[in-house]
Amino acid sequence: MLLKNCWYVAAWSKDVGRQLLERTIANEMLMMYRTEDGRAIVLENRCPHRNLPLSRGALIGDRVQCGYHGMEFDPHGRCVHAPGEDDTTLQWACVRSYPAEERYGWLFVWMGNPVLADPKAIPDFHRHMVDLEWYSVTGQAFAKCGYRLVLDNLLDLSHTAYVHTSFSGNPEVAELAKVNAEVVDGMVRVTRLMRDIPPAPAFVKYGGYNGNINRWQVGRYSAPSFIYIVNGSTPAEQSLDSIDTTSSNGRWGWEVYHAVTPETDTTSHQFWAVSLPRKFLHESMHQEFDHQAVVVIDEDLAIYEAQQACINSDQNPLASDVSDVNAKGALKFDDGLLKVRGIIRRLYAQEQRVSTEQRKAEAH
Ligand code: FES
Numbered sequence: 001m002l003l004k005n006c007w008y009v010a011a012w013s014k015d016v017g018r019q020l021l022e023r024t025i026a027n028e029m030l031m032m033y034r035t036e037d038g039r040a041i042v043l044e045n046r047c048p049h050r051n052l053p054l055s056r057g058a059l060i061g062d063r064v065q066c067g068y069h070g071m072e073f074d075p076h077g078r079c080v081h082a083p084g085e086d087d088t089t090l091q092w093a094c095v096r097s098y099p100a101e102e103r104y105g106w107l108f109v110w111m112g113n114p115v116l117a118d119p120k121a122i123p124d125f126h127r128h129m130v131d132l133e134w135y136s137v138t139g140q141a142f143a144k145c146g147y148r149l150v151l152d153n154l155l156d157l158s159h160t161a162y163v164h165t166s167f168s169g170n171p172e173v174a175e176l177a178k179v180n181a182e183v184v185d186g187m188v189r190v191t192r193l194m195r196d197i198p199p200a201p202a203f204v205k206y207g208g209y210n211g212n213i214n215r216w217q218v219g220r221y222s223a224p225s226f227i228y229i230v231n232g233s234t235p236a237e238q239s240l241d242s243i244d245t246t247s248s249n250g251r252w253g254w255e256v257y258h259a260v261t262p263e264t265d266t267t268s269h270q271f272w273a274v275s276l277p278r279k280f281l282h283e284s285m286h287q288e289f290d291h292q293a294v295v296v297i298d299e300d301l302a303i304y305e306a307q308q309a310c311i312n313s314d315q316n317p318l319a320s321d322v323s324d325v326n327a328k329g330a331l332k333f334d335d336g337l338l339k340v341r342g343i344i345r346r347l348y349a350q351e352q353r354v355s356t357e358q359r360k361a362e363a364h
């Protein structure tokens, strides 16, 4: 269930340069590079002549030269040179070019109908990951699982109690959280509030707590696959006025930003950043915190990759959609992720309806 009429993060901007970078997104092979004046270009990674991926070729100025028979394409995907041919305006000799925009240190690509590509549709993702007042750890992971399993993970943070026991988890996070999930303006917000619970290891080590705390996790999802989570805390004796701002509202906490980009139905790219106000983390702890952030990502990866392997092995013909989770039931905590799956299903059905109508119109 891969959406096309939407923006996905294709790469960290810093990774797109004067080399041809190949990446598959939503089952389509892409190639990225920068022009000499620094513009990010995304083209179909397939030569229209004999199907060699163009990323096997070379960048000559702003043109891509195919590594097989030397056809050259400009940043719009138009053929501007065909060796031995007088006519370079060959009708068939073009590659698809994809709308691209850069925000927050990421390169976004629009995979669907280019006419619909509105930069204003790029989610207003929080910018702390590029704010110098905040300390950020960033990374990228490749997950051998469908992107919805990654979203599920991020929308039900009760798992921290069992998966991230060396950092943010203790049993109270699952047992004592008051959870609320709601849809607001097409986005899903999941709020988890835990009052007067013992601090998990990260809150002791980096937050300096030695007594009970109030703790909150607020996750926000926007389509197709962006998640922003605030983790905050106060000492248990302090009253909680508002939890719906940044983690700096409390005494200690952090924020996470995830962009989950499907590669195929059962593989995904995960771009992430963990940020917190610099005053929340002494410089001497940066290295350890960086390491811990990667450990947390790896712990989650191990879970959803194992889920996908389990789904792949399912012999039940009624549960044969390997891109879905095929669950037998739901827990209360699944409310948020089920709302998100509902939004994705609706958007997907809408896209399918439009493309069927287009096909019918073209046939007449
Ligand atoms: S395969 Fe690219 S020019 Fe022939």
Ligand SMILES: [Fe+2]
Residues within 6 Å of the ligand: 153, 159, 160, 163, 164, 296, 300
């Ligand atoms: Fe996790």
